[in-house]
Amino acid sequence: MILVCGGLEDQVTRFFCDRLKKHGTSFRFLDQQIYPAMYRLRCRWQSNCFSGSLESKEWHLNFEAVSGVYVRHLRSSQRCAGKLGGAVDDSGVHAENDVGLESIFAALSCPVANRIGGVVSNESKPYQTLQIMGSSLRIPSTLVTNDATEAEEFYELCTGRVVQKSASGMSTGTRQLSRKELGQLFAEREGPVQLQELVAGVDLRIHVVGEQIFATRILSKAVDYRFAEQAGIQVRMEPANLPPEIAKDCIRLTEKFGLIFSGIDLKESPDGQFYAFEVNPSPGFILFERATGQQISMALIEFLSTNRQRV
Amino acid sequence: MFLLLGEPIPGISELLLASFRNRKHEVLIIPDLTPKMRFVLRISTLGTSCELHLDDGRSFLDKQIDGAIVQNPPRIPRDLPNIEQEEYARSEKNATLFAWLWNLKCPVVNRYPAIFWYSTRVPLPFFRRLLAQCNLYAADAALSNVPLELRRFASNVGDQVRYAPLSSAKSFRIETAEDWIGLSKMAELCPVNLMQVVPPIYMACVVGCTVYWNKAVPPILTDLEGSLVQLAVAAGLSFIEVQLLVTNDGPRVCSIEAFPSLARFDSGTCKIIADALLGLLVTGKLTSSSPCDT
Numbered sequence: 001m002i003l004v005c006g007g008l009e010d011q012v013t014r015f016f017c018d019r020l021k022k023h024g025t026s027f028r029f030l031d032q033q034i035y036p037a038m039y040r041l042r043c044r045w046q047s048n049c050f051s052g053s054l055e056s057k058e059w060h061l062n063f064e065a066v067s068g069v070y071v072r073h074l075r076s077s078q079r080c081a082g083k084l085g086g087a088v089d090d091s092g093v094h095a096e097n098d099v100g101l102e103s104i105f106a107a108l109s110c111p112v113a114n115r116i117g118g119v120v121s122n123e124s125k126p127y128q129t130l131q132i133m134g135s136s137l138r139i140p141s142t143l144v145t146n147d148a149t150e151a152e153e154f155y156e157l158c159t160g161r162v163v164q165k166s167a168s169g170m171s172t173g174t175r176q177l178s179r180k181e182l183g184q185l186f187a188e189r190e191g192p193v194q195l196q197e198l199v200a201g202v203d204l205r206i207h208v209v210g211e212q213i214f215a216t217r218i219l220s221k222a223v224d225y226r227f228a229e230q231a232g233i234q235v236r237m238e239p240a241n242l243p244p245e246i247a248k249d250c251i252r253l254t255e256k257f258g259l260i261f262s263g264i265d266l267k268e269s270p271d272g273q274f275y276a277f278e279v280n281p282s283p284g285f286i287l288f289e290r291a292t293g294q295q296i297s298m299a300l301i302e303f304l305s306t307n308r309q310r311v
Numbered sequence: 312m313f314l315l316l317g318e319p320i321p322g323i324s325e326l327l328l329a330s331f332r333n334r335k336h337e338v339l340i341i342p343d344l345t346p347k348m349r350f351v352l353r354i355s356t357l358g359t360s361c362e363l364h365l366d367d368g369r370s371f372l373d374k375q376i377d378g379a380i381v382q383n384p385p386r387i388p389r390d391l392p393n394i395e396q397e398e399y400a401r402s403e404k405n406a407t408l409f410a411w412l413w414n415l416k417c418p419v420v421n422r423y424p425a426i427f428w429y430s431t432r433v434p435l436p437f438f439r440r441l442l443a444q445c446n447l448y449a450a451d452a453a454l455s456n457v458p459l460e461l462r463r464f465a466s467n468v469g470d471q472v473r474y475a476p477l478s479s480a481k482s483f484r485i486e487t488a489e490d491w492i493g494l495s496k497m498a499e500l501c502p503v504n505l506m507q508v509v510p511p512i513y514m515a516c517v518v519g520c521t522v523y524w525n526k527a528v529p530p531i532l533t534d535l536e537g538s539l540v541q542l543a544v545a546a547g548l549s550f551i552e553v554q555l556l557v558t559n560d561g562p563r564v565c566s567i568e569a570f571p572s573l574a575r576f577d578s579g580t581c582k583i584i585a586d587a588l589l590g591l592l593v594t595g596k597l598t599s600s601s602p603c604d605t
Contacts, residue, residue, distance in 0.1 A: 103436035
């Protein structure tokens, strides 16, 4: 039995639930929009042993019967407001609810895609970059600074081929900077800015499910293909193959960050080098699955169905 | 040069500073990245380099830092009026500070794994698997939004329970009928975490391979010192504070603090702990990188 935790307002969660239904896999959906009001939760930790159950109007789930969990926490704004009409801080209540759920997931011995401990690594991209070092993947030249002069020098060094992206998990997209924009960036901000050399080549998105790899090649002239269609730029995706060493490194990195499911952003340069950008712990895989027919969701369903024990 | 990074921990920071000065060590105090300092972190396949330039003209390369003690990660006060505007800037700074902390080549206490840096609090259930690995037991607890289930749990543990919200370090004794009414109201909003708590509570502070207690403790607790050190190592930390109590079933851990406040330790013990922290940096004997001899 798979437990899905999230909200149907999130299209990835909705897609995953549809695939579970289509595949005929037993699952229970914990709808965070109405959690906990419409559920009865009973959990106990006694002498380091965990037991518990979750009950909705339609079903009763003993946590022992869960073979895997898929989690995409619903944003606070998409949930029911607190019952006390503003007397209680909703964000505090939501935080307590989320920590409660994560406490249960921490206690389960089955795979969870993904536990919070792995997810938070994505809150610092330069930290992730440091962790990627030492693998066969290359690291694009990166500068994190609040020093405009240093940024200018970096810009020169990269012959003007520089992108700016968030250092934190609050993504604002990736954009190539002109010299004027670079100056403006430092005039507007006092905090640090992350700059990166614009690596030439083809974007790849690698989805790792346990030890399975799905590599997708993204053909687009956009600097950030996620926003290409908004800018009227064409995007085409196709399945790709990775050299075995690169594939192994993607699996190793996923494990290193404590994940069982990840979306890794790579770029293959014209000289055949593979550059790593980030490891996404909650990948919106449906874009890639729809475009290529790669069965990412099925791999995940199978992985979460087989009740592998956590080591 | 030693570095004190992050927001000061009241009561400890002063002792650490005094301890550094007594040993004639120079200390650089960086509570946060500010516009007055210039910070540069370069990363590439070939390696990394980091520089810090202060407005008084002093500059530091990473290799000039001999050791670092990390205090609390800077956070935005929740009552700030323009919190949304601040949030992005704050998260960018914290991402940078976190990368800096992991790029430091010197001994660091604590080189926090991401879960600690990015959670306002890591609650006890997250440690339960580690506790079991270290032959330690966590206090019994129930998490439920069903009032009857909470009552049943309390009754099973002799009605010695506290309401311990998972996202807060505070806890509240549940004794009176009024307490139970309040708890039931709370359970309508979120499942309530009830924990068995049998006074007295003892505090252990692990520094590297040594455990310090806040008061005289029975041998049944001192016997756990090896396990407590093992717990810190397993969590990737070399400085933690652990709350313990003794039930009829034996010793139980009821809280683990990755950002120790030492609030329940007397000033003499705090001073000894501050000296021990410095000792860790100076000798480089950090449990996370070099296992204890014992």
